[in-house]
Amino acid sequence: MIKRAVILLLIMLTGCPGKGREGAESGSRRAVYIDNSRLCFSVDKNEVLSRYVLSTNAQQYNELLSGDFAHLIYPETCFTVTLEAGISYGTSYTINGKHYYYTFIIDKAGNVLDLGRN
Template structure:
């Protein structure tokens, strides 16, 4: 848990330094063991995303695409995230930049940091 609170400020800063700015609103994403979904609404259009984390003292980008146009179910990505770490997400949905930071504990419980 201490690792979460140590990495949280770093991830918040890294997420804010992406394409979005510090004024980007928070919006959660759906996370489970197999995938991350930015929206489950078929009318939403995902046009950019970045998922990153600092693990073992090194910055790691899990997924990043800057130009696309996806709606549900294509707005869900299969990713192999590692429990025990915090993750920063920035993405653009319906031309609005969003950000989100979450922690996955060792039992795969996802905790929002907002």
């Protein structure tokens, strides 16, 4: 009984070891540019896109865009894709060797809502 109490006390004192680093393995949070059916991972001609994934985060995972070992510079970093209202989307991509991610949803009015904002 005392052993359990000590273990529980230790867990409570240490807290959550990953707190504040959510998504760290995915890289930094960085928005993508979205205008109707056009999605750009970067609009800077000095940045090189080398890996990208765009998928739905709904009940059924659906990968809409993906590329690996690419060497894309704007405007090649932009893609035409149909985004539906009410579906949450997630991106993961690498620009200039740095990893980024972004999650968003399109509302009924066509506005992009950042799911990472408080």
